[in-house]
Amino acid sequence: MSLIGGIRPPIAVLSVLLLALAGVTALTLGRVGQDAVPKAVKQSQQHFAEDGAIALRASIDESVTDLTRTAGLFNGGDPVAPDAVLDKISSVYQKWMGTAVVEIRSGKLLAARGENVPLAAIDRSKLKDEDGLQPRMVRLENGETRLLAFAVLAWKGQPQQLLVASSSLRFPGISLGEFRSIAVVGHDGHILSTDGIPEPEQVNGPTERSEVAQANKQIKAFAQIAAKKSRQHPLRAKEPGSGGYKGVSGHLIGERFLGERAVGGYASLAPPEAGEATVATGLGLSVVAMVPVTEDEKRVEGSAFGLIAAGALLLIGGATIFLLLRTVQRPLIRLFLESRRLTRGDLGRPVTVPKYGEAARIGRALERLRRQLLGEPAEPGRAPKGGKGGRRNFGARTLVAVSGVLLLLWSAPLLLLLNRPGGDVQVPQQLVNDQRERTDTISDRVRRALNEGHADLTSVASLIGTGTEPAQMGKVLDSTLHQHSRYRALYVLDKSGRVLSKAGSDPRAAGEKPSIREPIRVEDDGGKEPVIIGTAEVQGRDGAAVVGEFRIDFLNSLLKRPGLGAVRVVDKDRKIIGGNTGYREFQGLPSGRLDGLVESARQKVGANPRPSGVLYRDGDDIEIAAASPFAGSGAAAPVGWTVVTWQSASGLAIPEYTLQNRTVLAGMLGATAAAACLGWLHIIVVRPLRLLADQAEKLADGDRRTVLYPVHHDEVGAVTRSLELIRQQLGSQRKRDGAPAGLAGRN
Structure with a gap:
């Protein structure tokens, strides 16, 4: 018999799947x-x-990159006094606890700002190695830890100097x-x-x-x-x-x-x-x-539901398997044995005929063929009462359908009815608090990223003096663009808006007078995305400015955090600037209650807005939302942006929703197992069995010309081969009795 065919494999697999599903249901729903x-x-x-x-990772990497890039900008110009270097750094960046400039050869401290930098921890002999300038952590006497970052200041004809910056490992x-x-x-x-x-x-x-x-x-x-x-x-x-x-x-x-x-x-x-x-x-x-x-x-809930559901599955599954064994498998195997007996020549006792379905039709046909092999005349088949053509009112297809209905009695309620929490779900307050605080963290992260970007522009502007040629400007802009992924374009505009030098994509603010009073602004040029522009004035160039256009992808990458749902950045008019999923530029928020949440967050404490978190209930729909306006100082503070997040509570691992999801999953598994195994049984057994019943009746009625071919190598195929052998025996018998070849198919 075939390993994947026959009556036994689909029923056996269905039994195993139902037992496994009962165990999984008891364990998962019960826990x-x-x-x-x-x-x-x-x-x-x-x-x-x-x-x-x-x-923390972004802060450390940004700090090291800024120090290295700033030293590179100083190295590209004329020599600068150590105090002037630290003054310029301090005026642009306020991220370091302390800074210092040290002569590498002698170790002499040339200048210092802020807290004392632990210079004794620096091994100057290793600074020439490739890894000598790698940042390192140093533990102070008071127990605190500092991260030291290094960069080399080198001008032709002067001793090399080491620029050192220390920062704390705080968030x-x-x-x-x-x-x-x-x-x-x-x-x-x-x-x-x-x-x-x-x-x-x-x-x-x-x-x-x-x-x-x-x-x-x-x-x-x-x-x-x-x-x-x-x-x-x-x-x-x-x-x-x-x-x-x-x-x-x-x-x-x-x-x-x-x-x-x-x-x-x-x-x-x-x-x-x-x-x-x-x-x-x-x-x-x-x-x-x-x-x-x-x-x-x-x-804390008990495991009663899981045990009850598993017990019900065992009862219904047991009844289904018993029905298939008793009404489909056993009659077919009996037909297989009876047909084999007839082909061996054992014609002494009548064929045991099943009670209903295609098996009964084939059994009656075998009995008629047995009599014909004994030399009795062929008798026309008689249809049972209530049917025609030898068919009963129900057969194997109906029995398989009944089995499917029995299994659906267990699966359908789990899929559609049971364990639906509705709007009474208890959402932990901690989740609302976390949504609010994480939203506030993202808001501050976006603000700091824009401030860092503007600080870079200010650093570049401070190093572009009155005598800097456009070619030199281009080198500085190219270096800055390649060191930071936040910009799509960097360029220098004069007071009339003419581009003096550029790097990256085509300037979108070309031809416009630099907006020095607005360090960061957003423009809508009719394209597919907003244009975020940062501007820093170049001292001594009569209104010229360094302009940087931020990539919208850079802004959106800051918003992609799991567990927050949809994240949007909106402007003062509550129009969307960026998001972690698809959106249209400058469109409004999807609901009025989110608009109200943004307004309440902005007005909460007057000039010092605080983040707001709220739990919305609308029937069975429960939503957690939070809003956090920009708070703090820096170039990005005046833009008035707000970060808004919201997500459905049904997507969180809350016990009520977890129980619902697992209940639906159990129902889906039950329906899938029933459909797969019963469909397998229908294709492999039921359809060939129905075809064989018609062929067996035609053979018993006297059709000796139609050759019977087995569809599969299984029980049905074995019965088909036996009927073919009987057909051949009947044809040989009629020839021996002297019947003409042309009449071999007649009674």
């Missing part, structure tokens, strides 16, 4: 709601740590909200910096001190785990095909303290593109975020 902290809250802390890792613009803490962890699990955890001497009362002590203990434990897990390869640390964050990340569950459970997330510093390496990713740093979450023991 939903068993955790006091929903999975969505855990995943949210993981995304929070990923946001921190992205911000730029991370919104923590209340009770959250975040830390930078070294490769050995040592905490390098923390935010959100107060010092013990800053709190009053024994309860507060115990809470601070517990928080420090828990985040140290998380830091050790995160450092160990972050040593894995990113591809091995996640499920195949899961995608998402390009580094190693995950969530952690800590100890319970005063009715709250510490929930954390961790993430290693990862490059923006897979397979690349940056300065920050080579430091072996990780980020740990932690927040205490109140456990709701009343939300």
